[in-house]
Amino acid sequence: MRSLRGNDQSVVRALNKNAVLNFLHHEGPLSRANLKERSGLSGAAISAVVAELMDDGLVEEQEIGPSTGGRPPVMLRVNYAARAAVGIKLMERELAAVLVDLGGRVRGGVRLPLAEHTPELVARVASQATEQLLAASNLPHDRLAGIGMGLPGVIDSARGVCVRSAYLGWQDVPIAALLEARVGVPTFIDNDVNAFAAAERLFGHGKGAAHLAVVTVGRGIGAGLVLGGVAHRGRDGGAGELGHTVSEVGGRVCECGKRGCLEAYASEPALLARAKEAGVRVKDVQDLLMNVHDERVAAILHDGGTRVGVALANLVNLVNPELVVIGGEGVRLGDVFFEALRAALREHAFDGLARHLPVVVEPWGDDAWARGAASLAVSRVFDLEVSSDV
Ligand SMILES: [Zn+2]
Known part of the structure; x- marks a missing residue:
């Protein structure tokens, strides 16, 4: 606020x-x-x-x-149709953008190629995507409440600056201002997972929840926390790095350079790498899931689910949420993974903190990250808007 x-x-x-x-x-x-x-x-x-x-x-x-x-x-x-917002998600080689109304309904989407992740190119392609979405939906410019962009890494959402993103190779990039200068509407950025958590609070299961933990599993593992009705970002905007909490002291090397992080065991790339190391011939995650009858694959999925469940139990013991929502591409990991996750959560949560604690696994679609990003702008319509010139 x-x-x-x-x-x-x-x-x-x-x-x-x-x-x-x-x-x-x-x-x-x-x-x-x-x-x-x-x-x-x-x-x-x-x-x-x-x-x-x-x-x-x-x-x-x-x-x-x-x-x-x-x-x-x-x-x-x-009147949820009164305004719209654009949400943007950067991927390896493309940029996905969606137009949503104030109720979170996706009204249109577009994907444009993105040859590289330089801030200037990202701002230019994001502005092209926005213009295309407005044109395709016949929406006048003044009905656009804003643009939201979800980014991997440490984000200073108040200043609109990407402080650090290893994935994008960015450091101290004022991407919100760059995009705002091109499109002329307010632009809001946040960490991807926080953006998804914002969408859950606005339109999803977390609507009205004061103590909420939103966890995403997929390429990485992260958490978006709402504590006492307020999104918890921490001093540097780096709160919620659940994937880099320690699962095994001195264990596998993580993408972050340290050892033993949860992500090095239970992210999708890690599960795939572990299966290959175990001698299973698999080329991607779909392939891995096709081979769940292979006991080596089942054991790795079970171990991954258990480790995420333990991390979640630790999180539940620390912040005592009223609801846990799980999203991300990893919701496809199936019963072996999620049953192990739920069992570990029940086993390690302290003194009934997990009793009557709903753990909702959200169905995941291609547009879910971009829709989450749009909610960064939509939430401003419902939040307090007071500035010196009113
Ligand atoms: Zn790590």
Whole structure:
């Protein structure tokens, strides 16, 4: 949430608007009387705020069904189609972009080739993708709430700077400003996993959750944490590096250069490498999963799942979440992996912390990372927007 500036009255007005929009998002449709009751605001304040939100197009009156006697109250709801956001994910040789509405529905997608990961080229291709998406959906520029980009590595989301990304070879790159200068809309960046966690909070299972752990398994392993209703990023934006917590002291060499990291055992590339070392002839992860009847493969998947489950139990013991969501390409790893994961979590969670703890494995699609990135911009619509010029 941004810091409060501007004069008191404008701050109060923005806070009220924010509160009403969020009540409607989480609990809507609601009548003006419901809103008055829920928010504690006066009827006059509610009327003024609702009128403003309706002028912005963000709130609409719901069509009323056939009357069953008496005058039914007018119900209000969020108009999720009022704005859209673009989400961007960088891959090895291409850039994926999606256009989503405020409800997280994907309205269009595009993939453009990306020959290299220089910041200038990324900004140029991202801006091309944005223009293509707007044109294809006939969406005027002023309906675009913003652009979100998810990046692997340590991200300073407040300054819009990629502090370090080994994958991209970037250090202190102000990518948000570069893209904003080209497209002319607010641009937000965050770590990939945090972006996926933001999407879960806005539209997914984590809607309204105050203590949430979102874990992704795939090329890497990461965690996005929401603690006390606030995304936890840590001092440097590096919180949630679950994949680099130690699974085996002095163990396998990790991509990060250290030894024994969880990722060196249980990421998809690690599982594949371990299978090859065990003498199984496999070329990719699909191939690996086809060979799950091979007891060497089953043992490696079981071990990988167990190690992630142990790491999750450690995480649960540290932060006591109300919900765990698992996503990422690795959700395809199947029953051997996930049953071992759940068993290890139950076994090692302290004193019932895992009892009645939902662990949801989210189905994963090609656009999931980009959709997560879009939610970085969508969440700004629901968050407080107060600046010095209001
Ligand atoms: Zn590591």
